[in-house]
Amino acid sequence: MGYARTNTVCMIGATAVAVTVEASVFKSSSKGADSVRMSGLPDSVVNQAQTRVRSAMANSAMRFPDKSVSVNFGPASVPTTGSAADLALALTIMCADETLPVERLEGTVLLAELGLDGSLRAVPGTLPALIEAGRTGLRTAIVAPDNAAEAALVEDLTVLAPKDLATLVAWLFGQTTLEPVTRSAAPPGPPLPDLADVRGQPGARRALEIAAAGGHHMLMVGPPGAGKTMLAERLPSILPPLTDAEAVEVTSLHSLRGRFTGGPAELLQHAPFEEPHHSTTMQALVGGGHGNIGPGSLALAHRGVLFIDEAPEWRRTVLDALRQPLESGEVRIRRANASIRYPANVILALAANPCPCAPNKPQDCTCTPQMKRTYLPRISRPLMDRIDLRVNLPAVPPSAILAEVSEAESSESVAKRVARAREAAASRWTGAGERWRLNSDVPGPALRSPRWRLPPEVRGSVDELLMKERITARGYDRVLKLAWTIADLREHERPNAEDVTAASELRLGYTMS
Template identity: 55%
Template sequence: MGYGKVHTVCLTGSHAELLTVETSVTPCVSSQEKSRFQLSGLPDSAVAQSQTRIRSAIANSGFHLPDQIISVNFAPASVPTRGTAVDLPLAVSILSASGLVPAERLQKSFFFGELGLDGSVRPVSGVLPALLRASEAGLSTAVVPAENASEASLADGLELVSPGSLRQLVDWLRGRAEIPPPEPPGPSSPEALPDMADIRGQDFARRAVELAAAGRHNVFFVGPPGSGKTMLAERLPSILPPLSDQESLEVTCVHSLHPSSGTARDGLIRFAPFQAPHHSSTMQSLVGGGHTDIGPGALSLAHRGVLFLDEAPEWKREVLESIRQPVESGEVILHRAGAVMRYPSRVLLVLAANPCPCAALRPADCTCSATARRRYMNRLSKPLLDRVDLQLDVQPPKPSSILTDLVDVEDSAVVAERVLRARRAAKERWGSMGEPWTCNGEVPGNRLRATNLRLPGSTTRQLDHLLRKGRLSTRGYDRVLRLAWTIADLGGHDSPRPADVHEACEFRLGLKGATS
């Protein structure tokens, strides 16, 4: 009779739980008794099928397991065990219980990886968050697939071992061979992002993009085809500040959890991500989920960056409505039988739409009735738009601004410097008050209306009038205040002035709506 114990991690959403794989091996007591493989705990179907992969991998690695009863327990037994990443720790625990690898080499080690039938160690998703949890638990050695080694090297405090096969790993555990350490990934460099200098003749829209970046305010562009809605959205990441170390780790962990992302293998993500899913995307692909592989969606992959939903009225209404709560709270919460999965979703949301179904280039060419236009825009619910701070019409630029090179236009580097100064001003203000927020777009409305921050009536007169007339909801009122603080930060003011509040009202409702 033998016993083996190995440490691994089980991932439930972005939460990583330390797991112990215990294996007991007992011989069959009679010739009539058959060998069997029994699992206890809460394994899913992928884990239940692991015995086929493990038996074949062990045999093809040159090891022989006699007829015996293999009993495996995943502890804590109350934690659901998912995915193929438990293949490697399960195989090592069986080999340890069979006396084929020394138990002392396993005490402070962590194992994470899938096995092929030929004994190869195959890559898996979620390596970075798993290793961060192992490091927190005090483990000293991490054994992960060779193809995940670059990503694994982003976690500090662990000796990294990255075998290409089970046989190579066993030789290392026995002290008969060395596995060369992986080369650490080089610093990630930003992609060649589209530049703000490409946007000409649209000062109002450029101002909206700058405000969105400075305070992390959501934006809604409405305009005919070719007016530059997509161009504006695509240039937003180029003026967002680089991610802090903590933010980089958060974003990279989310991308590590996505089965097909692969971005995390290239090193820490230091720059704001950009996600632009097609309007035919499903709810699962947008907010996360799925039947077998429950991973983050585009909403979480855009965490700390920009989520761009073009042709917004063409999206299914229930899909768009599914992002309302996560955009507000900054977190996606998925409930499944026996588990609750959480993914971060603190995004800058950009919506874009044509003004009508026919999408005519000129208003004179539009064939839609007033009812059809109204019905088209009503596909976007009022509660969703109530969470959007900047709402503006985008008109095509004048031909003169396109055909001449004489117009001086600020590039992304100049705008990004102003955005960074405004972000620093906001962070210093909230930090000096002992608050955790770094952007004005994160501040709760009741805090902005608190006694020590309440603006004088002479400053908010127009805003108060809009609230009393029902032109703004309470949430809309608070969002105008947030936007006014961002305008003040960009202007270098200590607090919003009447002109700042007026401009915020313009962007929230448009000049006509703000003054009527």
């Protein structure tokens, strides 16, 4: 009886788990010889791997053992999903059959799908998988060529990328050489859109700055061409660059969607921007699906911006799926044998026309009063209760469009104020021994505690809104968070009455009388 084991990595949501693939090859006197039995928790894709392995070996001039084969994926309590273990399965079986030198695979992680022709094919999640492999002490990685650039992002890891199984076997026998993959800088991406491109809309620009400074969600309502999409697209340009740890975290999520397969790869340095179409399904928005559960647009926008255009045109059930993740900062997907979590700390930017016909001038509207009343309320009240800033955008005047020189402030200038406001908030909360860094992260009870409670004369405007039931208890807390952000931008030590009134008006979407 022969035995061997190799190493691979399984992705469970955004979490990488090191997996040992064991194989035992033995002769059996009972019926069922030449069979493969798998133990652990392999999914249907893994169970089908034996078909891919048999064909890949046959087309690579190698023989599959004519004996019984037992395979175990350990830890046995960890669900093994996807096709990333194909290569490890094939090599483990051959090593157990003593047709390959298993010692050459010591300290090596194997991560690739096998084609029926023996080719090595890319798998999603290579970056987080290899980071975990390096953490466990593995120092060599064998991946598909299309994953090579992404794998090379992992430091202190030798990456080999043979084109097929036959080439890899020849290398194991010392019959050929494989050059380690070196990290090459990806070509610089296009510059981020600049706020200087936006003509007019001073109120919306101010709201955008406040949203960026405090991590607040916002809704923009205005006619077509008012600049809603332009403003949302420029929100990442005024957010701080990602730290090294954040860049790895965000890039790993995009790796799970296979966004670096076959092309250059580099850690993302700027806040991501996701703009799903209004026909997007709930699974595509928040994550899920059958088999391998991948991240949706919400998780891909982590530490960046999720832009929902034409919000009233979305199915209400799909948009309402955002409610819990917006509160917790993560997506939780539960299955019978697994609980998947993806980080989803985003700024949500909603955009909507004022009515279905969306005229450029209000007097041109052809909608009935009933159509107008019911259009924006298609966005549910519970979701709207989580929106901090509500901005009405008028049509851009022709003078602003035709002006030869724009006096609009650039993203670089606004980003400096946003960075100062964020630093002030982080310094305040961490200095008080708290873990929060953004005002939007602070729980409402903390802001209402004796240490941070604002005097009655300061918070009078928001107290009045609560007493008249024009805002909910959640809305009350969100106005206070907004007031702290406005105060940080104005470089006030604590919010004053003017800051609270401004926050109340932004919450309502109109000036308080």
